[in-house]
Amino acid sequence: MEGSWFHRKRFSFYLLLGFLLQGRGVTFTINCSGFGQHGADPTALNSVFNRKPFRPVTNISVPTRVNISFTMSAILDVNEQLHLLSSFLWLEMVWDNPFISWNPEECEGITKMSMAAKNLWLPDIFIVELMDVDKTPKGLTAYVSNEGRIRYKKPMKVDSICNLDIFYFPFDQQNCTLTFSSFLYTVDSMLLDMEKEVWEITDASRNILQTHGEWELLGLSKATAKLSRGGNLYDQIVFYVAIRRRPSLYVINLLVPSGFLVAIDALSFYLPVKSGNRVPFKITLLLGYNVFLLMMSDFLPTSGTPLIGVYFALCLSLMVGSLLETIFITHLLHVANTQPPPLPRWLHSLLLHCNSPGRCCPTVPQKENKGLGLTPTHLPGVKEPEVSAGQMPGPGEAELTGGSEWTRAQREHEAQKQHSVELWLQFSHAMDAMLFRLYLLFMASSIITVICLWNT
Incomplete structure (x- = not known):
């Protein structure tokens, strides 16, 4: 039995070898x-x-x-x-x-x-x-x-x-x-x-x-x-x-709506700050942009940091920055309309420098004899009451003179206060215009940089 098993194994081996070598x-x-x-x-x-x-x-x-x-x-x-x-x-x-x-x-x-x-x-x-x-x-x-x-x-x-x-x-x-x-x-x-x-x-x-x-x-x-x-x-x-x-699907559904929202945010600077509508409008726009990002998150890749994510973060930062700028200008206007402190001399000089013709900042419309740092008592054609030497006012005249001096002092105080209010208003408008131009410059440079990177 063992011999027959051994012969069967040898026969299988030779059969396999024959298939491999057959017909060389x-x-x-x-x-x-x-x-x-x-x-x-x-x-x-x-x-x-x-x-x-x-x-x-x-x-x-x-x-x-x-x-x-x-x-x-x-x-x-x-x-x-x-x-x-x-x-x-x-x-x-x-x-x-x-x-x-x-x-x-x-x-x-x-x-x-x-x-x-x-x-x-x-x-x-x-x-x-x-x-x-x-x-x-x-x-x-x-x-x-x-x-x-x-x-x-x-x-x-x-x-x-x-x-x-x-x-x-x-x-x-x-x-x-x-x-x-x-x-x-x-x-x-x-x-x-x-x-x-x-x-x-x-x-x-x-x-x-x-x-x-x-x-x-x-x-x-x-x-x-x-x-x-x-x-x-x-x-x-x-x-x-x-x-x-x-990219047509993503351009239509992502880039174009985001660009429209940022453009509307830039145009909202033309809303007058005094009306009180600019801050609520920007907050509503910012909330709408966040809802837009949540809805469009399914279109974005979930791994890595694509350039479009940087673009969306940049647009969101621009809108947040414009809201902070509006809050700052609103605070300045509030300070100007309540009890404004005296405008610092260096800030006053800078404001006069910017409001001079040919400067970068726009000239804010000013009232007559305002913004020059002169009180009504120093205006040309206005003279202070003179007291002749050797003449002493009588009791009735002293009383009248004291009343007129108090009235004049009150007028000077009111004029100085109104002058300070005007200066702060001019400063607020100048800052609003300057920050708006910086906003446009940063937005244009950032978007152009992102587009150039995409084109590479």
Whole structure:
């Protein structure tokens, strides 16, 4: 019993060795006596089907050359959070099987036939960046020519990892890679090549691309590389897929409304501060902008810091700054209308400097004899009551003189107070105009800078 078991093991080993070494240097020709108008006789290919587990070579030291080509028929999605590119490919692989050969003249003129791929040896080509289980449908067929060339096509939904750069969102371009390699056969057993040129693959993909949504295909390029793993070298072909986002959806839904809100905020400076409507209007506008950002958050990438996020933060900062400026001017007006302190001399000089003709600040309309720092008693044509030397006012005259002096002092106090109010009002209007111009300058420079960055 033990001897018979040993002989069976030896027989299996020699049978396997025979399949590997059978026909070294000999051409195998299929007997197609069973071919006819209904196709080929299945039994005629049994010798080929029996060699399915082994790489089809007559010399085991000669590597099998597999030509790879694919067509990208759809760009399904780009997940910015997981950095995944979802696409649909038609992968095509072509290789030679020296054990398949027949004479078309003897086989009813048949030069090509299809057969179930499960009956043939298939190269173990996979995509390195693949992040999901290969969901290739079962029961596919392959075309076999009379010279032993096998052409195998299979559809693939590929979820591949892609290092996305979302800084320029929504005007971004991405460059993803699809690396085809073998996980079993080294360069001594399998070499990868291309059956078509890269430009042919690009043109074919553009012609049959069925999705015209958010992404468009710019082009393809390739590079060949060798992967070293565990002391072994594996052949690879790397395809670079360049895609670009169509930004029209985000421009209409994000950038244009945000620009309108900022423009309305800038125009709100023309509302008079004294009316008390500017602050409530700006607060309402600021709340509306925050609601807009909350509603549009689903359109923005959830990872990284895109430039559009900086743009929104900049617009929000401009609106908050304009609100603070309005609050500051309102406070100045409140101080001017209640009990204004004396305007500092340096501030008074600066105000006179700005209100002089040809200066940057606008000239605030002034009343007659106002804003010059002169009290009514120092105005030309106004003389103080004179007392003649040697004349002493009598009791009645002293009483009248004291009353007139009190009245004059009261008038001077009122005039000085009114003069201080006018100075503070002029200062408030000058500050409002200056801060408004600074606001416009900062807004224009910031938005132009962001647009220039997007254009790069």
